[in-house]
Amino acid sequence: MIRNVAAPAIEAMNVARRYGRRWALADVTFRVAPGRVMMVAGRNGSGKSTLFRVLSTAIRPDRGWAKVGGFDVEHEREDVRQRSALLAHQSYLYESLTAKENLDVVARIIGRNATAALLDRVGLAGRANDPVSTFSAGMRKRLSFARALLQEPRIVFLDEPYGQLDPEGFQLVDQVIRELKESGATVLVATHQVDRVAGYADCSITLDAGRVIGTSGELE
Amino acid sequence: MKRSFAIAFALLAVGVYFGLIVTAGEQYLHADLSLGVSVVARTLIAFLSGLAAVIVFLGGDDIENYARPKILLVTGVLFLLVGSYFGLFVAPPEQFMGDTQRIMYVHVPTAWFALLAMTIGFVSAVVFLFNSDFVWDARMEGSIEVGVVFAFLLCCQGAIWAKPTWGVWWDWDPRLTTTAVLLFAFLGILALRRFVEDPVKRGIWSSVATIIAYVDVPIVYFSVKWWNSLHQQQSSPNTVSKPFWIPLRANAFGILLLMVAFIMLRARISALRLKHELAPPPLVEAQLGEAV
Amino acid sequence: MIAALRKELLLQWRTRAQFMAVFVFGASALLLFSFAVGPNAEILRQFSAGFMWLGLLLSSTLTLAESFHAEMENRALEGMLLLPANARVIYYGKAIANWLQLVLLGFALVPVMVVLYDAGTTRLLSLALVIMLGAAGLSAPGTLYAAMTAQVRSKQTLLPLLLFPLIVPALLASVKLTSLIILGDPMGQLSSWMKLLTAFDAIYWSLCGLLFGRVVEE
Numbered sequence: 001m002i003r004n005v006a007a008p009a010i011e012a013m014n015v016a017r018r019y020g021r022r023w024a025l026a027d028v029t030f031r032v033a034p035g036r037v038m039m040v041a042g043r044n045g046s047g048k049s050t051l052f053r054v055l056s057t058a059i060r061p062d063r064g065w066a067k068v069g070g071f072d073v074e075h076e077r078e079d080v081r082q083r084s085a086l087l088a089h090q091s092y093l094y095e096s097l098t099a100k101e102n103l104d105v106v107a108r109i110i111g112r113n114a115t116a117a118l119l120d121r122v123g124l125a126g127r128a129n130d131p132v133s134t135f136s137a138g139m140r141k142r143l144s145f146a147r148a149l150l151q152e153p154r155i156v157f158l159d160e161p162y163g164q165l166d167p168e169g170f171q172l173v174d175q176v177i178r179e180l181k182e183s184g185a186t187v188l189v190a191t192h193q194v195d196r197v198a199g200y201a202d203c204s205i206t207l208d209a210g211r212v213i214g215t216s217g218e219l220e
Numbered sequence: 221m222k223r224s225f226a227i228a229f230a231l232l233a234v235g236v237y238f239g240l241i242v243t244a245g246e247q248y249l250h251a252d253l254s255l256g257v258s259v260v261a262r263t264l265i266a267f268l269s270g271l272a273a274v275i276v277f278l279g280g281d282d283i284e285n286y287a288r289p290k291i292l293l294v295t296g297v298l299f300l301l302v303g304s305y306f307g308l309f310v311a312p313p314e315q316f317m318g319d320t321q322r323i324m325y326v327h328v329p330t331a332w333f334a335l336l337a338m339t340i341g342f343v344s345a346v347v348f349l350f351n352s353d354f355v356w357d358a359r360m361e362g363s364i365e366v367g368v369v370f371a372f373l374l375c376c377q378g379a380i381w382a383k384p385t386w387g388v389w390w391d392w393d394p395r396l397t398t399t400a401v402l403l404f405a406f407l408g409i410l411a412l413r414r415f416v417e418d419p420v421k422r423g424i425w426s427s428v429a430t431i432i433a434y435v436d437v438p439i440v441y442f443s444v445k446w447w448n449s450l451h452q453q454q455s456s457p458n459t460v461s462k463p464f465w466i467p468l469r470a471n472a473f474g475i476l477l478l479m480v481a482f483i484m485l486r487a488r489i490s491a492l493r494l495k496h497e498l499a500p501p502p503l504v505e506a507q508l509g510e511a512v
Numbered sequence: 513m514i515a516a517l518r519k520e521l522l523l524q525w526r527t528r529a530q531f532m533a534v535f536v537f538g539a540s541a542l543l544l545f546s547f548a549v550g551p552n553a554e555i556l557r558q559f560s561a562g563f564m565w566l567g568l569l570l571s572s573t574l575t576l577a578e579s580f581h582a583e584m585e586n587r588a589l590e591g592m593l594l595l596p597a598n599a600r601v602i603y604y605g606k607a608i609a610n611w612l613q614l615v616l617l618g619f620a621l622v623p624v625m626v627v628l629y630d631a632g633t634t635r636l637l638s639l640a641l642v643i644m645l646g647a648a649g650l651s652a653p654g655t656l657y658a659a660m661t662a663q664v665r666s667k668q669t670l671l672p673l674l675l676f677p678l679i680v681p682a683l684l685a686s687v688k689l690t691s692l693i694i695l696g697d698p699m700g701q702l703s704s705w706m707k708l709l710t711a712f713d714a715i716y717w718s719l720c721g722l723l724f725g726r727v728v729e730e
Contacts, residue, residue: 016501020417026501058590059730062420063500082596092591094519094582096526105522108515109597131526151595210501349726405677412674415664421730425660428723429674432653435719436678443681443708446701447688 007070009034009155009186010055014064016210017050024050026210028064032188032203036218037181039197040190042207048190049089051207052157055188056086069155085153087161091144093132099143100128106150118146122172137164145176155186162193174200224280225288231273232473239266240469247466266469270476277480278340283358283491289484296477303470311467320384325464327377329472330370331395333479337367338402340483342434345427354494357423360430361413362486364406366479371403394445401440405433419497516597516605523582524609530578535617538571539624546628553630560631561690565683568618569650573672575617576654579610580662589659593728603724607655607717614647633694638702642689645709649682650675652716660727685709 008031015028025047032038040048053059055068057077065072071079093102103115119125122142132140141164148156161173178200180187191197198204203217242262245253254262281288307325344360347353378396379389390396409429416422524531545563549555556563583589592602622639626632633639657674661667685705692702 018501021497023501056594058594078596081594086594088587088590090587090590092588093586094523094588095585096523096582101522105515105519106595108518109592109595147591401677401680405674408670408673408677412660412664412670415666415670421663424726428656428727429660431723432656432716432719433678435715436681439681439708439712439715443684446704446708447684 007034008032008067009036010066010068010188012051012055012064012066015051015054015061015066016063017054017059018062019050023210025054025061028207028210028212030205030212030215032186033218034186035181035184036202037177037187037189037200038217039194039201039204040188040207041192041194041204042190046207047210048207049159050210052086052159052188052190053088056084056157057081058086058088083153084155084157085148085151086157086159087144087148088159089163091132091140092147093140093143095133096131098129098131099124099135102132102143103146103150106147110151112150112152114150118149121149121176122146123168138166138169141165142169142172145173149176153185156180156188158187158189158191160191161189162191162196170196224276228273228276228280231269231276232477235266235269235273236473238262239270240466240473243465243469270473274336274340274476274480278359278483281359281484281487283355283484283487286485286488289481289488292477292481292484296474296481299470299474299477301474303467303472303474305467306470307467311464320381323377323381325467325471326475327374327381328468329475330374330377331399332472333475334367334370334374334399334402337363337370337479337483338406338434338437341367341406341430345430345434348423348427349431352420352423354419354423354498355491357419357427358487358490358494359483360423360427361490362483364409364426364430365486366482368403368406368410369482370479371399371406374399375403392444392448394441394448397444397448398437398441401444402433402437405436406430409433419494513601513604516592516601517608520579520605520609521612524613527578527582531613531616534571534574534578535620537574538567538617538621541567541570542621542624542628556629557631558695560625560629561687561694563629564618564621564625564690565646565687567621568614568647569676569679569683571617572614572650572654573668573675575613576610576651576658576675577662577667577671579606579613579655580658584662589728590730599725599728600721602728603655603659603721606659607651607720610655610658611644611647611651614651615644618643618647631694635693638693639690642686642693642709645706645713646682646686646689648713649686649709649716650679652713652720653678656720656724656727659724682709682712685712 010030010032012031013029015025016023017025028047028051040051042048050059054061055066055073057068057073057080060074065074067073068080069083071083073080094105097105099119100115103118107113107115116125116128119128122145124139124142124146127135127139132143135143141161145161148158158173158177161177162170165173174196177187177189181200189197189201201217204215205212206214238257239262242254242257245251257265277292303325307322311322311325313319313321341360341363344356344363348356348360375396378393378399382391382393383389409426412429413422413426416425542563545566546556549559580589583592589602593599619640622643654671654675657671661670661674664670685708689702689705689709692705
């Protein structure tokens, strides 16, 4: 393997994480260079979501370490959080607030102001003032996407971005990922749409039972 | 590790000597064993070396060996037997309260060591929050449980004393009431531990709750004291004059040793459970594991 | 900080129907207390402060638990924590919002108390102050424990179990102060109880803020 001179965007070494008695991640080691789009494949329960949650600092690794953007996920969480964003299974939305309000809450806390533009981008401009409780699963996904993009992250973790979306939604996701890549961001995509994502991903790893069982493409 | 046990035992011996043996010598052998140390200094030495012994016993405990707590258990029971004999049969009845006062020989030490156990729990909680070492979580669980048991005993003893003396089971004495509140607070923390399965979360949450509850103890005490101040202030039975010292102190040492022994034993149970819960991921056979 | 508080107030406003329900719960509690004691006007008046605060305390468990309901639905709390914002800010936003709700609840229960127990007073400003200080004493540790128990099974039983022994001093002080205001304060005890309550609030608002981060991180 050629040693890359630049620091990897993401580094994980022997990362393990348990839930009760079960080790969701047993031993995950990999590296990704900046600006790459990496696909993370694996069956249900292989640990993809857990891996993303560890890398985005939502949870701590029980063993091993990981660095995102050069910052340790356990000891330098604030720095990681400033540079990354997670699109998770759970939407992180407040049911009783409207779409616009949900985004405004985030915007005010982080000091950005692109709410209206993003709502338009994800195709929710028409429903901006409706409470999230009236949204379908696909619309929530779009809103969560907008929420993640609002943070203008350099490193993005997308956990099943295509889930619950219609064909237009699929195209939206493809477009957004392409734009992110063009802007130099590093994107990790956990997905079952392996063929679709393989079409544009630079590299991939496959997880099974919390371990990396295969890699392909240039990770670095 | 073995050395710390010996040191702690030596400290204990010093405390027992100055706190108990000298007084016994004065009273029953009419001999002066005090080595020239004044009464006040003796009490202070006994108190400090007892405390130091507790700290070294628990701090140097590796939560593995079972012989040590058993030794302490046996020694503690012996002291308790001596103290109880003196307390029940030898010491004179008190001036105002007669024989009911004898319960003070267990009540007073139980009170001291309930508070000490809770303090040990508090210190363990703080240390655990700083270094995330599960040994301290085990110690905290052990000391809180022992503290809860002692607090419960305190309430029972208080009730037993109050009925013949005041005619009611409970007299809202500030110290006893604070103990009751303390009992409920820490029972709540133990309940919290039962409901949380993840060991890390369980440790952190119960440490936080312990700190919050412990800080509250003096506040509760003062508030209950003021609240109760309009009522007649009950006087405590006399335990300060010399004839009462021997049973009181013998029991004190006994209960101190029992407290330490129980904390050690309970911490071992916790530690075993934690070892099981924190086991590393199982190794899988050759086919997987080809890393990048 | 303002942003966090704003979000809390917005959430509370959206779910304001729930406030009505909690108020009715509190008022019913006060009614039930009078049934427990009997229609003796003297006694009811004497214990009115205690009843009101007990009613408020019981209602607070509902309010506090509810304050984290929205956060747990879609893991919104985690979403907030992952933003580059301090966990402490989130805590104080919630604690202040809960405090406001409890104060409003307290104010709403006063007329109920006045009517049911004939426990009126003209010293409304003092009463308002006591309610605000007492609610602060409930809100700070309550918000912390609500955050903890929201993530656990049996959350309804754990929250009161943990909270009630802890807030005994605040309860004693609030009841005593309210009693002194309604029934008179011949021995001038008001200021010492005020000091106790204020000290309790100061200690717990700082301590719980410090510890909140550890409680919600995973």
